[in-house]
Amino acid sequence: MATTNLSYYDKATIPNAKNFRFGIVVSEWNPEITQNLKNGAIETLLDCGASKNNIVSWDVPGSFELVYGCKKMIQAEKLDAIIAVGNVIQGETKHFDFVCEGVTQGIIDLNVKYDVPVIFCVLTDNTKQQSLDRSGGKLGNKGIECAVAAIKMAAIKNSDRSSESIGF
Numbered sequence: 077m078a079t080t081n082l083s084y085y086d087k088a089t090i091p092n093a094k095n096f097r098f099g100i101v102v103s104e105w106n107p108e109i110t111q112n113l114k115n116g117a118i119e120t121l122l123d124c125g126a127s128k129n130n131i132v133s134w135d136v137p138g139s140f141e142l143v144y145g146c147k148k149m150i151q152a153e154k155l156d157a158i159i160a161v162g163n164v165i166q167g168e169t170k171h172f173d174f175v176c177e178g179v180t181q182g183i184i185d186l187n188v189k190y191d192v193p194v195i196f197c198v199l200t201d202n203t204k205q206q207s208l209d210r211s212g213g214k215l216g217n218k219g220i221e222c223a224v225a226a227i228k229m230a231a232i233k234n235s236d237r238s239s240e241s242i243g244f
């Protein structure tokens with residue numbers, strides 16, 4: 077099923093983020109896309125109670141470097157969740173496949189190896205228009221969706237492992 081709207085969220089279903097600390101690692105490739113994703117994520121974290129002092133943001137050259145950047149941020153900062161922000165657009169060659177596969181597997185590996193949820197905020201699109209539509213266009217902003225995921229995962233990370241403690 078195609079994406080409907082990435083920007084909708086119900087604050088009543090989201091834990092308050094005031095006590096959580098977030099990292100955001102942003103790819104410099106396709107900045108007109110990734111900056112919109114980053115801004116959507118930050119605005120949503122703040123809207124849901126996070127403070128600006130509890131949001132750390134680093135830039136990396138491309139989506140393939142998101143994995144190393146997130147690893148170093150996990151090692152350097154005390155975080156409750158990280159949002160990895162990138163945009164990979166199909167070109168003429170198979171490079172798209174390898175970048176997407178590498179960043180996807182790398183983020184999976186980080187979620188397994190470290191106790192900090194890393195949220196996959198990487199648009200992997202056939203065309204630039206698809207990316208524009210999903211970074212503040214007609215289909216919303218994936219940065220917003222990923223900020224909500226980061227808050228919910230931060231709550232799980234900090235729960236006492238009982239379902240009652242996280243309100244489900």
Ligand SMILES: Nc1c(NC[C@H](O)[C@H](O)[C@H](O)CO)[nH]c(=O)[nH]c1=O
Pocket residue numbers: 103105106137138139140141162163164165166175
């Ligand atoms: N073509 C895109 C890239 N390519 C660059 C790689 O991510 C990486 O920086 C390079 O291969 C050096 O290791 N990156 C994107 O984020 N988006 C693209 O569309």
Ligand SMILES: CC(=O)[C@@H](O)COP(=O)(O)O
Pocket residue numbers: 164165166167168169170171172173175
């Ligand atoms: C995903 C990429 O690296 C891609 O944009 C590069 O373009 P091309 O495959 O035409 O070299």
